[in-house]
Amino acid sequence: MRFAVLVFPGSNCDIDCYKAVEDTLGEPVDYVWHTATDLSAYDCILVPGGFSYGDYLRCGAISRFAPVMAEVAKAAEQGKYILGICNGFQILTEAGLLPGTLRRNMSLKFLCHDAVLRVENNETPFTSDYAKGEEIVVPIAHGEGNYYCDEETMAKLKANNQIIFTYASNPNGSLNDIAGISNEQGNVVGMMPHPERAVDSLLGSEDGKRMFTSILKAWRDRHDAAVVR
Amino acid sequence: MKAIVYVTIKQSVLDPQGVAVQGALHSVGFQEVESLRIGKYIEIELNTDDRAEAEKRVAAMCEKLLANTVVEEYRFELEG
Numbered sequence: 001m002r003f004a005v006l007v008f009p010g011s012n013c014d015i016d017c018y019k020a021v022e023d024t025l026g027e028p029v030d031y032v033w034h035t036a037t038d039l040s041a042y043d044c045i046l047v048p049g050g051f052s053y054g055d056y057l058r059c060g061a062i063s064r065f066a067p068v069m070a071e072v073a074k075a076a077e078q079g080k081y082i083l084g085i086c087n088g089f090q091i092l093t094e095a096g097l098l099p100g101t102l103r104r105n106m107s108l109k110f111l112c113h114d115a116v117l118r119v120e121n122n123e124t125p126f127t128s129d130y131a132k133g134e135e136i137v138v139p140i141a142h143g144e145g146n147y148y149c150d151e152e153t154m155a156k157l158k159a160n161n162q163i164i165f166t167y168a169s170n171p172n173g174s175l176n177d178i179a180g181i182s183n184e185q186g187n188v189v190g191m192m193p194h195p196e197r198a199v200d201s202l203l204g205s206e207d208g209k210r211m212f213t214s215i216l217k218a219w220r221d222r223h224d225a226a227v228v229r
Numbered sequence: 230m231k232a233i234v235y236v237t238i239k240q241s242v243l244d245p246q247g248v249a250v251q252g253a254l255h256s257v258g259f260q261e262v263e264s265l266r267i268g269k270y271i272e273i274e275l276n277t278d279d280r281a282e283a284e285k286r287v288a289a290m291c292e293k294l295l296a297n298t299v300v301e302e303y304r305f306e307l308e309g
Contacts, residue, residue: 065294101299173245
């Protein structure tokens with residue numbers, strides 16, 4: 001399974017994402033620059049955190065027009081696995097690949113600490129190694145993580161089990177304590193917390209590791225099934 | 230021609246920055262402030278004199294990039 005870690009000017013969690021794949025899975029992983037126009041070699045695309053384009057105008061507003069984003073949209077359409085973390089989540093909402101948006105934290109403060117998350121949906125390619133309702137510790141580090149969408153969209157998120165993670169204690173004012181959501185098809189997930197920073201007990205938690213193992217398992221299940229057929 | 234674009238947070242959406250600044254004005258004695266919302270002001274110089282065309286293009290700029298219509302509204306004026 002091949003992983004791509006996108007790199008925008010201002011990304012700063014790209015190395016963590018790369019290392020998380022390398023160390024927890026040992027699968028091939030490449031950095032892919034924002035100007036790339038072909039992602040066909042990759043099975044999973046990680047959109048990392050940071051401050052792409054300086055967060056100018058709005059977080060993710062400019063990155064979403066980077067050439068590589070047209071390829072990300074194509075990959076999403078093809079059912080490939082796409083995970084946006086923090087600024088990556090903001091970019092995916094701006095790109096319209098995930099519903100809603102991330103507003104300024106209610107406290108107006110940049111928050112940087114461990115957060116307890118509840119796994120709301122473990123029937124996704126990203127969370128199958130967790131138990132439903134399990135509480136995990138994953139750090140957050142954001143100034144704009146306050147999830148918002150209109151009521152109609154929220155009703156759809158609920159009806160379709162698109163709420164993947166919630167905060168046990170809401171740090172930023174997100175509607176319904178939302179920490180991470182998926183698209184309708186379930187192959188695109190965005191989350192504010194950083195699982196790539198929680199892959200070793202030396203980092204304070206290894207609860208993020210199973211997101212990566214889940215993705216690999218999902219890919220293997222699908223890939224092996226295809227081979228048998 | 231010049232376009233002046235105002236991007237504001239929708240009335241239905243809480244503006245935490247506005248609430249904080251309103252609180253600050255209250256604390257320095259401006260009790261008459263009943264509500265305050267913060268938005269963005271954007272000046273754009275356009276190399277056209279065609280008003281109808283400019284109107285169409287600026288609206289497209291707002292829809293595509295300048296405003297996130299999930300939480301923001303925009304309006305603009307054309308000058309010159």
